[in-house]
Amino acid sequence: MAKKFSTYAVLAVIAGGVVIGAWRMFVEEGGHSAKRDVVVPPLSGDAALGKAAFDTNCAECHGDNASGTGEGPPLVHQIYNPGHHADEAFFRAAEYGVRQHHWPYGNMPAQPQVSHREVARIVEYVRALQKANGIVYQPHRM
Template sequence: MNIKIFFLTGIILFSTTSYADHDKGHVDVVVDTLTPRAAAGQVKFNENCAACHGFNGQGTKIGPPLIHDIYNPGHHDNGSFTRAVLKGVQQHHWQYGNMPPQPQVGFSEMANIMAFVREVQEQNGIYRKEHKM
């Protein structure tokens, strides 16, 4: 099992660094010290979400970066992330296609993943902004 995780991590790292300039869908992400909850969320994010959203949420050729101002809490609150995981989401900001539901991610894992995403967003200067339509 550890060998599979090792190879998956290598593939993810290669794919995210190889496509760094794809339509500005990739961002450079800095991850500093995390709370224990967010650190647990980082592990679950990289196991369940990184194949599309990139290692630490930096984006890939097939999925958008989540460490991006579009996903600030004023525009996409935690409920929108939860609904996306539970029900999937129709493409609306990026040209990657629809996101399917992720039934393998449990509620406590989702909470930890959200803690991770929000902490890393703040570490990268992304804060709540009032959404204006």
């Protein structure tokens, strides 16, 4: 009986940790549907071309300047820093889609109409926005 109780106690502590982690992400970070105020830096080269590709293919869900909408998360958010979501994550998302894992918006479908070159430019644009908004590489901790 005592062993069963200790097992339940450990599970309760783990569940509490998950709840606290989720609360911190969604409440302290401004909530899952909160549109971010985004500082837009001067853009040149591939980042400027990336903005055009983003506006055509991504902004409907991810918002103007990747600020988020009620349909998709802001990409100018600490969770997308290069240490947690490397550039390759953007390429894979466009090619294969993404199962819901950080946000409650549902799965992202693949975007086959976006070429590899356009994704590279979109990444340049998003990284420029992130840098201008203080989001830089941080090692991923699990």
